[in-house]
Amino acid sequence: MPKRDTRAEIATAFKESVRKTSLSQARVADLISELGVNRNTFYYHFGSKYDVAMWIFRTSLAAKLRHDFPESQLVSAPFSSTGAGKDSLPYYVHKETGARTLDTSGYYKALVATVLEDPDFYRKLFTPREHEFIQQVAETLIPAFKDDIEFILDGRYMPDETKALLADSCAHQAISLIEFFLVNRGSTQTLLDEHMNPFWNIIQESLYTAIQEHPINRF
Template sequence: MPYSNATKQAFADALRKLLEQKPFAKISVSHICEECGMNRKSFYYHFKDKYDLVNWIFDTEITKIFSEEEWKNAGFTWDILEKICEYFYKHRTFYSKVLQIEGQNSFTEHFRDILVPVNRKFLAMVEEEEKGEHEEFYIHFFSDAFLAALVRWLEDRECVSPQEFSALLRSSVEMIAKYVLQSQK
């Protein structure tokens, strides 16, 4: 691992450890630096702020699951959704905390920005007349719905398996699609 990535990973490990002890809002850059024995100058050389560190953790780990090319060019598939759910489930303690953070630079905004193009590709499979003039609304609706369902799932003490959760998402989408298609007849 190149030195730069090792340094970034040390900050990431420190943040994960601190999140086991206290909420994200109570963790400062100084706390992260103290935890891993590095200075603030080094932190700010690599990251804009602690939110940027959270986003880096996700971006780095998701590319271990999918190649960068595969992730950026992925059309929507249920297999990809299941892999994403497995990733969040494996790291649910971390993500259940960082997904609670709202606002500028938050992971929630970062992940929403990732979901929008994925949903755009998904809706590209739907015929133009069915989308009508409200395509952007549908794209953001499905992005927000997935995010809300993900947060609720991760925060549930007895959350179902990633396979069951992704199956529930799939059946929900299929049920909505079936209803829409029947109502148009």
């Protein structure tokens, strides 16, 4: 008999619950009752229902990134530091195109493609009403953008507070991109055409330009 994949079962039941209601209304108690598992089993795999949502998002994104990019360009981190969430999952890419320049256009296409595989589900997650989930996504992305900033700086000085501001801004721009495509699905075909929309690297290009044009010197 195949071993039961409890984590996957929780995720599947959770997706159906969110589709029927919303992320805010989905209840851990209902999942536990439906699957016939105890609370300890649930909390071994996930810290909260928001962790379930993040695991679904991150595993889907990881699969897409592994398909689209070589291992050497993948940026990975554990889903969680405890329990069953220690798996290292790709969530970003580092593709160098020159001195202190990066190309993240393929990453953003992969990010959008991931949520458009199940738009009815992800529209329930990427909404301003789900602030806690949005914040978890931002906190996942921020370390990668901080690394990008360090790469662009190449040893030049910038206050940590400024780095944090820029990284947070980039993370929320990435989230806004997801939200735009989920709301404007009719625009997808045009926007995925590189001739009609050559702006997929705009977040990275804007970050690079801003850092180059506004050098910061120590007093």
